Amino acid sequence: MRLLFLGDVVGKAGRTAVTEKLPGLVADLKLDCVVINGENSAHGFGITEAIYQELLDAGADCVTLGNHSWDQREALVFIDRAPRLVRPVNYPAGTPGRGAALVEAKNGAQVLVVNVMGRVFMDAMDDPFAAVEREVEAAPLGRVADAIVVDIHAEATSEKQVMGHLLDGRVSLVIGTHTHVPTADHHVLAGGTAYQSDVGMCGDYDSVIGMDKAEPLRRMREKTPGGKFEPAGGQATLTGLIVEIGANGLATAVTPLRVGGVLEQTGLGRA
Ligand SMILES: [Fe+2]
Ligand SMILES: [Fe+2]
Numbered sequence: 001m002r003l004l005f006l007g008d009v010v011g012k013a014g015r016t017a018v019t020e021k022l023p024g025l026v027a028d029l030k031l032d033c034v035v036i037n038g039e040n041s042a043h044g045f046g047i048t049e050a051i052y053q054e055l056l057d058a059g060a061d062c063v064t065l066g067n068h069s070w071d072q073r074e075a076l077v078f079i080d081r082a083p084r085l086v087r088p089v090n091y092p093a094g095t096p097g098r099g100a101a102l103v104e105a106k107n108g109a110q111v112l113v114v115n116v117m118g119r120v121f122m123d124a125m126d127d128p129f130a131a132v133e134r135e136v137e138a139a140p141l142g143r144v145a146d147a148i149v150v151d152i153h154a155e156a157t158s159e160k161q162v163m164g165h166l167l168d169g170r171v172s173l174v175i176g177t178h179t180h181v182p183t184a185d186h187h188v189l190a191g192g193t194a195y196q197s198d199v200g201m202c203g204d205y206d207s208v209i210g211m212d213k214a215e216p217l218r219r220m221r222e223k224t225p226g227g228k229f230e231p232a233g234g235q236a237t238l239t240g241l242i243v244e245i246g247a248n249g250l251a252t253a254v255t256p257l258r259v260g261g262v263l264e265q266t267g268l269g270r271a
Pocket of ligand 2: 039066067068153177178179
């Protein structure tokens, strides 16, 4: 099967790129499953029920979140009726929603999607490694799940690499989100798990991590509170990773995808 993971969708620019381009990508690239990180899809902060539905309508099979999960308070409520929306698994017990979901892909495959937050330079969370281990053990690859995707939403590449090596050979893909900048270390690990430290964002890269440049430039230099962060409104680059997954659920190849906007384009030759 062929799976596409798209990085954090940032604001209207990111959403427009997803709704305009994803349906064509699903057809042209013969995608069996699409997972999208949606934590910044509502004006840069969180997600609404309408936007969640918009991402599904565009072709997403599952939407993951991160440290911005609850920026739109309605997410605390609608997540319980949104079976394809997954928030970090290592929130405290009692947090609304789910940290893992077994979703049916376009080809009928059962895909386990787990979202987890790192702890290095991030909020204090429960142990991310133990939390993911529990989910993978509950739905093992090849027995319950046909493919397993782990979205590690974290700042530090070292923490993401540890998660990759810990799960190597037991999941299809360990992919980093949160930094909004794609890394060039996409490859298949020794045990057959596809890996990339960060997939980047679906947003306007003529920006500071998706936000209009003016306020970050002012705030970092002047060190005073003031203006608001607003999502940059130029044409977005859709940034993702295409993963080829074999019958055993392990990865055989990866191809980075960058379409539209200011980033160097790549990945469309993969049909
Ligand atoms: Fe993000
Ligand atoms: Fe984040």
